[in-house]
Structure formats: C-alpha cells, structure tokens
Amino acid sequence: MKKILLFTALVHLLISLWACRFLEEMIHTKVPEVENCSLETDHTLLQFTTPMNWNLTEQAFSLTEEDSELEGRFIWDGNKMSFYPHRGIMENRNYTLNLENSAEDGYGNSLGENRSWKFYTGEDNTPPLIQSVNPVDKSEISNLRQSVSYDFSETVDHMSFREALEVSPALEYHLEWTEGNTSVQVQPLEDYSEGEDYTFTVSTRLKDLAQNNLKQKHELHYLISSNDELLLESIILESSSAELEENGITEYVEKDDILNGRLNRRIYSDEIYGLIRIQPDVSFSLDWDIEYREFTLSFDEDLRYGESYDLYILDRLYTIQCTGSHSIPLSIESIFFCSQDGAAPQKQLVLNESLGAYDSDTATLEFILNHSPYGVISESSFMKAFSIESSVLSFRLLSLELEAAPPATQSLIRICLDVSDTGFPGTVRFSLDDSLSDSLGNSLEENWTMMVNQP
Template sequence: MGTKSYPNMRVIKSIPNFLLVFGILLQFECSQLLDNADGPLDFLPSLHILDDFNPPLVQFNSPIQGATGVDSASHIVVTFSKEMNHQYTESAFSLSNNGQTIDGLFEWANNTLVFKPAKPLSSPGLYTYVISRSRAESKNGVNLLDDLRISFSYNSDLSQPKVSQTIPADRATAVAPNSFLTVVFDKPMDAVSVLSSISTSPDMNLELPATVITNNNTRFEFHPRSDLTYGTVYTVTIPSSVKDRVGNQMAQTSNISFTVGDDFIAPSLSSIQFSSLPTNHLTDEYNVISGMNKTDSFILDFSEPVRPSSLLDAISISPSQTYRVTQLNAAGSSYSVTFDEPLDVYQVYNLKISTAIVDLQNNKLSKNYSYYFKIDGSFSQKIRFRGIFSNSGFTGPSQLFTTQINTNAPQLTTATCTALECTQDLYLHFCYDDGTGSCAPTYTLLTGSILYLSSLQVSIEKEFGGSSVGCLEYVSNITDVTPIGYTPASVLVFHTTAACLDIGSTYLIRVKGGSSGITDDYGNRMDQDYSVRVRF
C-alpha cells in the first residue's frame, strides 16, 4: 500500500516554531528588547504584536508653560497617560534656575509624578523643568512620546533691564574734566549689583560710596575723586551680570565711550630768544647761535597755553645745568628758563625741548626742538692780560717779556736803582678776548666794564739771589690809570711799583687769574695767572 500525501502538513509543522518565538518574547521585559525604542527589535511595535505598546503621553503638568508669580512653595506635578517606570522617569527629570540644578524628592500617586524641591522657588529669573523622552518610559518600556520642557517664574516681572541713557552720551566729545558720570536704567535696579560691577578704562577713580541714587533706583550719578584728564577717551562698562531689583540680568553688556575736551590741535613753539637779545631764533635749529650772555634766560613762547609742570621734564641742556621755569603771562603761553649758575663763556650748549610739553587739554607739542647756542654775548667775554709795561705809553718795547728774564731797558727802568736796590714801575694792562685768543681791538667790552680792584692780586717773590741787603721786596698800592680815551668807559689799566729789588737777584711777578683772581662787574674772569721775571 502506498503512502498518502497531505499538502498542508508543512504548514502545520511550522506553527509550533512561531509559537516558540512568541513565547520567548513574552518572557522578556519590553524595555530589554527595545532598549528605549532603539534596540534590535525596535521594529516589533510597528507590527503590533505586543500588548499596550502605544507611547505614554503627558496629560497634565503644573506649573504650566510661561507661568509667572508662581508660589515659591509649589511642587512640580506631571500626570502621564500610562503607569510609568519610576526609576527611568525620575532619572529623566531635571529642574534648574539660571543654569543651577535644583535638588528635591520624588513621590508617585498612580500615574502622577510629584517633585518636591529642596528649597523654595523664590530665586529671580526663569525655572525650567524637563522630562526627557529618551529616558522616561512606561511600565511596558515604551518611551515618552515627546520631551516635556516647561519654564515658569516666581516673579511676575521677567523683563531684562537695559541702560536707557548716559551722561556723557556714548561717543560724546568736549566733555568737561569736572563732569560726573550718570547712568539711567529703564527699571529699578539692585544698587549693590550696579555699584560692584561697573568699571571704567582708564580708571576714573569713582568714589562709589558717594554715588547719588535717585528716581527709584533707576538713576545713578557717579563722582570721580579728581578731574578727568583732557584728551583722554574713557570707556564705561556695565556688564550683563548687573541685575534689576527683582533679579533679572541685563540682556547684554553696555559700553559707553566719551572724550574729555574739544581741543585736539597740538601746540607748537612760536618763539625762542635770549633775555638780553630779543631776536626770534625759532628757525635757527641745529645752527650755532652766537650772542647769548652767560646770565641770560631763554624766553619761550608757545602757540597756546601749556601746562607749566610739563616743561620741567621736557627741557634739557647739555652740558648739564640746573634751571628753573617761570611763567611770564597769565595765559600760560610764555615762559622763561633761567639757569641757577652763570654759563661758561665760549661754551656751546645744546638746548632740547621735547614733546612732553602738553597744552591744557593734554595735546603734546607738535615736534621736538633742538638749538645750539654759544656764550659770547656783549658782556660775556673772557678777561685777558695784554701785558705788564714799564711806562704808561704801553709801547711795544716797554712790555716785559714772558718768555725770558727781563734784565735791561726799555723793559726795565735802571735809572731808579741805587747801589744795592732798584724800584720798578709796573703798568698792568688788561683787555677782553675777541673770541680768538687775542685782545679785542678796543680792549673793552661793547657795554664797558669795570675790573674790580679788590679782586686784583699782584705778588712779587724772590726766586734766586742772596739775602736781602736792604728792605724786603714789596708791591705798592695799586691805582686805576685807564686812559680816558678808552670807550666805552672802562677800568682796564692799573699802576703799581715793585720796590726793594736787590740787584743781581731774580724776581717773579705774578698777576692772579682763575676762580680767585681778577673779575669784573659782569663776573668775567681771566683763565689763569700771568707772570714775568726781572733781574737788575
């Protein structure tokens, strides 16, 4: 007998395999298979082969989106459409305020989550609570359909403050140096927040305790401790961290800049001259300027008033000399520079004037200036010694030699000698240097001068020879014998007598020069001693 074939046998055999897979699925939690809707069997919900796989929804929440004036003791309440996995849903929840997370405790009542904050919700700004769909899921492991994000506020005022006005205004110029700084806000501000946060650059040195706060904490008047600096651009910064009275921060930082003063033109030197020679040498830079006297002051005129204190560091002279600066006019545009000691005759000095000089609005001098000047003015000449003469005619032959011992006429007058001793007239003729090391043609200064007799020192000393046989050598009283024809009127020539000169002895006759020697009424001096030697 042959075997009978049933065409549906294969189908019947496959049914137990399907039931086996289905039975296995029922042995696992859905969350394990789906792994938060992103697992290896996430295709299964779409096949609707599992019970209750519709995603849970939020049916109720409190506070609601945008609520203001919320009671600070409020709890966060969220009701879901299905019974939820407590652990996963709690981990999906967060509450924050201005970036700070708020801790608290969870409670459940059936499908309702209650979050009790650990502290009252009374801080300024927005509170935000979030339940993330990637973590929150039902008991059957189906994730929440959408994220829940709710923001609310304890305060009913959520508007952010802003600066509505400043005095000076932003980009203002011609601001007076004694100005106050006024900042006006569009709503009442937290005074401590404003005072502790405002800053200025460069530092205006605000006296914060003296700030005048008016108009219900909307107007702040700041007082600098000292005047602002001319020509300076100040920047005032009010950062976004500044808060209003209910705690709302500014939306953005506010910066205000202004310039003190309205004069931006640099001053310049308009004239430089010597006190004894009123000639403007402004254009004589780098040339050696002659004619300055050793006691002269410089007269400096500027195109506009400048600060006196700025001149002290801006003026230098080489070789170095100490000086003082005097303001010559009320405006402050003219000054004298006077040296503490007379300058050296024939010395060339370099006067420099730098851009450290500033006008009243702190504009610097337009350029550096440099001048060279020589001390050789009308009464600044060195005293020279023309010579010692044996007679008042001052003729060449009667002038005593300086390079050899004078022993004979006409340098010496031997007719006055006795058998043992001689007496010699001495005519001491001074003059003024012409700048080349020689006597000026007229011998005198252009202004005339007087050599002080009290400063004239003439000495005689026996250098060689035996003991004196009679009286001891001496110099008689000195008198002025300047010729009347010397003009301008001066005192340049003196007469004295060298007496008791032993015949055969050598004598040194010296006229004192240097700092302790001959001087005139202008303080001019002779550089060094002048001396001759005689032997009868």
C-alpha cells in the same frame, strides 16, 4: 506600554525633586544681609533678609554709648532682632552699633562683612563735610566723560546737593547716589571741551538731614587735556629782543641771558619732561605763566663766552652763541716794568726774559687788562688776586692806581713798589688768579702767570 509611561513619569518626578532640592540649596547658600538698622526710643532694631542663628548673631552684636559697651536683653520676632539696654537709650549721647561677620543665618551662612552704624540722640548741630573728592583738585583730565565723586561725612539731602552744585562752563550731567546718600558721583552726559578749565562748585546750600548747611563753599578745578599738536610759536632773547630762528644761529647772547617762549596751547604736566634739551649740557630752569602756555628759560650757570649751544625745543634746533658784550671775560693784554720811575725806561715783560730789577723805592709795575666796555675792575678785586714770588728779590707795595686806558674795553693798573735786590740770579713770578672779576661778574677764564729771569 504602561511600564514605559510609568518609568517616564518616575524620571520626571525625580528630576523635579532634584531641581527643587538644588534650588532650595541655592537659596540657602545666599549671604544674609541687614535690611534695616534703627535706634528707637528704648531699643535698637536690626532686620535681616533671612532667619538668623540667634545665639551667634547675639554674640556678634555690640552697642556702645560713647565709649562704654552696654548690656541688655534680646527679643526676636522672625527676621527682626531688638536689643533693649538695661539703662535704656539716653538723650544727647553717641551710640555705635557693631555687628561682626561671625553672625550666621539658620543655614550656616555668615554675614558678608563687619557692619557698623552710628547714632546721636540729641539735636544735630554738626554741619556736613566734604571729606574726599575724586579726581583731586587741579587734576588734568584726559577722559572727556570723567565723572567726579564726592564723599560726605554724613547723609546729605540729595535735593539740596543738586541745588548747591554748579559746573562752569555749563555741563549736562546726572547724579548717581550710593545707598544712604553719603556719596555721589557726578556723571557727565556730554563731552568736556578740550583745553578748557572746569570749575565744580558746591555752595553752602548743601544740607544734611538735620538741615545743617555746609559751612563754606567747596571748589574743584580741572583742566581738560587737548589733543592738538604742541608747537612753539616763538622764542625771544630777553637782552636784545631778537627772535631765535629754527636751524639758525643767534649771536651776542649774554652768559646769563633769559629766553622767553610761547606755545600754541597750554602744556600738560606729562609733556613738560623732555620739552627742552641743551648741548653742550647746561643746567636751566623753566618758569611758566598761570596758563602754562608762556615760559621763561633761565640758565642755572653762566654760559661760556665764545661757545655755541644747541637748543632743542620740541625737537626743533635753535643755536645760540655766547658773545654778548656784557659777558667778555677778563684777560691780560700786557705787563710793563720800570726799575726807577722817571729815570729808567719802561720794559714790556715777556715770558722767561730778563726783568732787570735793582734796589729802588720808585719801581712800577703796570698791567693793561681787557674787559667788557660795561664792566669796571676794582682795586680790591685786583689786590686779592695779585701776587709776586721770588727768592732773589723782595717787593713791598707802596701804592696802587687804577685808570682807564684809551680803549673803553681796557683798564690800566699801576703798582708802585719798593724793590730790594739780593744780588743773586733767580726767577720772579707775577700771578693773577681767576678770582679777579669786574663789576659784571666776568673773571679771568683761568689763573694767569708770568715768569721772568733776574740776572
């Protein structure tokens, strides 16, 4: 029995010794940290969480004044290391203390990361700066408890930040500061309101530890996304103020017409893509109002007269027809030829039939053109587009007259010609190319040609 008790006690003793040894090893594998770093009047002071390897820590240490590295002596006191520069600590100087992660404690554990501290020994007149924010200004936020973080150029007075920060509309929040008060996170304690614009303002009441104020106020603007279904309230044709009807056909649309639409709520950036589709495919542009609720749709190219286009807006169908009276293309109604003005009858020319021209200095050629009642054809545009080709007749233009024909949608152009006939049979080609246009920009839909025979 005594042997059993003795064995049991021995086992417990071994377990306790092993546990103590394991615990000691666990403690000795902990990464050393810098508890405090300061710049005193004549030296720097670093305090560690554990006894350090003096030699390796001193090798990992450096202190620079402006851009010059300083030499000096080290003094250790337990976990504290002081460095005394030979030239001392000067006033109105910038100092940078660096400690590389090659520094080790007495158990061989390296510093977790390179560390660096900056000090200024003069009076601090530099105002604090807001160096970065997250989310960035004018972001759209879908998380109704999205935090907003600020990173500062230096340590700031956290009480002054609380006084300087204003959130509109009002929002309950708490502040979470990083060590050193160089970063803060504004964490909402209640949900944002969907579809609302929020403004975060930091006023010039923000101060650093030297009581320097922020130079100018800083504002952030955030839009809170809404989960309401996006709907089209109206879509109106600008030229006639006609409202397009779903699954209906809207006529008398002009080739360069504009559509004005209104949605039931603000649209977000990820909803704009695919909002509108047009078939047949035609390029268009969308311009939005400041609230991103009303839009203007304009076509980047003219619609084709007489053609129907299907507009799919939020997958709802609206059909428009380009048949507006301002968009009627030019066309040739008829062409007449007279060999001798006042002495010979006019003859309407027909494709491949006889022209019947002879030598004359009073021949006339008349075109009757169809066009928009609001458009005017200029002589220069006509002459640029007009041409005559023949190997058996020569033509010399004497004059050109343009006058309105009886219908408001027609114009008559009379060309006076000097004609010389070679006496040989052949053909004559009269042409107008599609550069011919009226004052509204309507042109021939294609090049026009009339070929006739000269006996």
